Amino acid sequence: MKYPIIFDTDPGVDDAQAIAIALRHPDIDLLGMTTTFGNVDIDTATHNALLLGELAGQPVPVAQGSACPMVKPRHPAPKHIHGDNGLGNIPLPPVTGQAESRNAAQFIVDTVRARPGEVSLVAVGPLGNLAAALQLAPEIVNLVRQVVVMGGSIREGGNVTPVAEANIFNDAHAAQKVLTAGWPLTLVGLDVTHRCILTPEHMSRIEAAQGSLGRVLAGSYDFYRAFYRDALGIDGCCPHDSVALAWLVRPELFKTTRGHLTVVTEGAAEGQTILAAEGRQFIEPRWSGTPLAQVCLEVDGAAVSQWIADTLG
Numbered sequence: 001m002k003y004p005i006i007f008d009t010d011p012g013v014d015d016a017q018a019i020a021i022a023l024r025h026p027d028i029d030l031l032g033m034t035t036t037f038g039n040v041d042i043d044t045a046t047h048n049a050l051l052l053g054e055l056a057g058q059p060v061p062v063a064q065g066s067a068c069p070m071v072k073p074r075h076p077a078p079k080h081i082h083g084d085n086g087l088g089n090i091p092l093p094p095v096t097g098q099a100e101s102r103n104a105a106q107f108i109v110d111t112v113r114a115r116p117g118e119v120s121l122v123a124v125g126p127l128g129n130l131a132a133a134l135q136l137a138p139e140i141v142n143l144v145r146q147v148v149v150m151g152g153s154i155r156e157g158g159n160v161t162p163v164a165e166a167n168i169f170n171d172a173h174a175a176q177k178v179l180t181a182g183w184p185l186t187l188v189g190l191d192v193t194h195r196c197i198l199t200p201e202h203m204s205r206i207e208a209a210q211g212s213l214g215r216v217l218a219g220s221y222d223f224y225r226a227f228y229r230d231a232l233g234i235d236g237c238c239p240h241d242s243v244a245l246a247w248l249v250r251p252e253l254f255k256t257t258r259g260h261l262t263v264v265t266e267g268a269a270e271g272q273t274i275l276a277a278e279g280r281q282f283i284e285p286r287w288s289g290t291p292l293a294q295v296c297l298e299v300d301g302a303a304v305s306q307w308i309a310d311t312l313g
């Protein structure tokens with residue numbers, strides 16, 4: 001396996017598909033999942049993470065994490081997008097396994113310390129667990145292989161406000177800590193995830209190939225698809241969280257740029273991610289004061305959607 005990862009997630013329809021990829025792709029070794037509030041409440045997130053591993057016949061450790069943002073009150077879960085149960089309100093089988101006794105931050109710290117330089121953190125929900133892990137053990141900044149965050153938007157505009165993407169908006173204070181920590185970080189935001197469309201045909205292939213897991217992915221996709229038809233006028237949906245894994249495994253499908261990230265934590269632009277390009281001088285120096293990070297700005301969206309369907313189909 002080329003990529004040992006911890007997947008930090010709030011499942012969530014598109015999270016569920018990404019979890020299936022993390023479990024199935026031959027180059028990814030899913031060491032465990034850490035859960036956060038976001039698309040659903042924290043107990044539902046943990047339930048769904050356990051369930052998806054069991055449906056795949058590959059249960060992995062699941063450690064429960066943040067139940068709410070670090071500072072502000074919690075924004076209501078987007079039930080109109082992911083359903084009350086996070087998986088499009090389809091009936092779900094019972095779960096037999098249990099979450100780890102360690103919390104998410106401790107799981108991240110222990111796992112990264114045990115394999116210095118090897119573990120990639122792939123975060124696809126609000127970023128409280130990564131912020132808590134940084135607080136617990138700041139040295140993990142130098143021990144991770146890389147951090148991939150599905151979140152933010154540089155040029156595309158937002159999906160919960162005109163400027164803010166959901167994962168960053170849901171805990172902007174945590175995001176500010178994580179995106180400016182100085183570890184090797186790539187932001188996979190709406191600039192690229194909105195260019196990737198998973199069609200009903202892709203989904204039929206996945207349903208046919210993935211057994212009971214495929215039936216849950218397809219059933220939840222049907223619910224999620226209605227949101228995309230109304231919001232973006234497309235027949236299909238954006239597989240946001242799977243795009244973060246595509247970046248990990250197929251970076252040649254993306255174009256990136258480097259710069260300094262800032263997250264707006266207060267006011268009307270709360271949750272906005274701002275990029276100051278590397279080397280560019282501004283009269284006001286604060287935008288260039290954070291460590292360098294990498295941001296995905298362009299993608300071959302058709303190739304990413306095909307990669308998803310091929311991985312699961």
Ligand code: RIB
Nearest residue numbers: 012014039124166167240
């Ligand atoms: O903005 C897209 C992100 O928000 C994805 O992680 C999706 O699961 C939603 O929570």
Ligand code: CA
Nearest residue numbers: 012015124125
């Ligand atoms: Ca998510």
